[in-house]
Amino acid sequence: MQISVIIPVYNAAKYVRQAVESALSQPEVAEIILIDDASSDNSFNICQELANESPIVKLFCHSDQKNHGASASRNVGIQKANCDYIAFLDADDFYLPGRFKLAGEQLTKYPEIDGVYEAVGTYFEDENSKNTWISIGRGDNKLTTINEIINPELLFETLLLNKEVGWFHANGLLVRKTIFNLTGYFDENLEFSEDIVMWFKMAAVGKLLPGSLEIPVAMRRVHSHNHVTRFHEKLVYYSNLPRWETLFIWGYKNGLESRKLALLFRQYADSLTNQSLGEKNDLIHKNFYNLRKFIVMMLLIIKYPK
Structure with missing residues (x-):
């Protein structure tokens, strides 16, 4: 199995090296695609260094050199990917050892399955970030996961109607590239919730199996510059109408x-x-x-x- 890992990068100079190195340590990863989204910090230079250090790290920018958001960056990554399997990683997050072991086994064993979702842990950069996370209603639960085994045929309806079942995160998803023939690309018109919209699409037209739901395969970092912590009110709005x-x-x-x-x-x-x-x-x-x-x-x- 060969996997393309897609990492959108925007002002993540402090974190992107750890993200890339965590992907490089996974034996199934054949290429890492960095898309710099017109960062205003030193992210682009660090990405260049990483691309020079490893032949499987590839760096791209948008053709007009402007900022287009995570959706457009992920779409560039999907279009540039050469492998049959696609995984995502945010530039401020990181994979844990053995990230793709179980998911890879599932996709190899069941060729009719389009993807596997797994648990993602939470890494609080400092106490202030943790307190903000709790204050916006995220609680102190450090695991983003689905808390029960769900038949792929029922996943869409379950996620839609049962808010208590949990959720999955981009860092914990591994899919066949062909699923985007069914879903289309990420919606570039959405400022927020573009990832959740895509997961709903995948659940609606694809077949997703659970992998490791109790032990995280990746970590999401919570810090003062996260979208979730900075734009909570907008996220509440975008979780509904748009x-x-x-x-x-x-x-x-x-x-x-x-x-x-x-x-x-x-x-x-x-x-x-x-x-x-x-x-x-x-x-x-x-x-x-x-x-x-x-x-x-x-x-x-x-x-x-x-």
């Missing part, structure tokens, strides 16, 4: 099976109307809610024809 609208339109345009499409639309309509309805549960308001859902669906279909 996420669900994007997913519904994607499903509609790509002929997603009607049951799954209906679930996506319900999520979008609920996020759009719940705030205006508040605690009103009488029949008039419920009828208004249902009418509004219908109008929203019609407007979306008109706005985004197939």
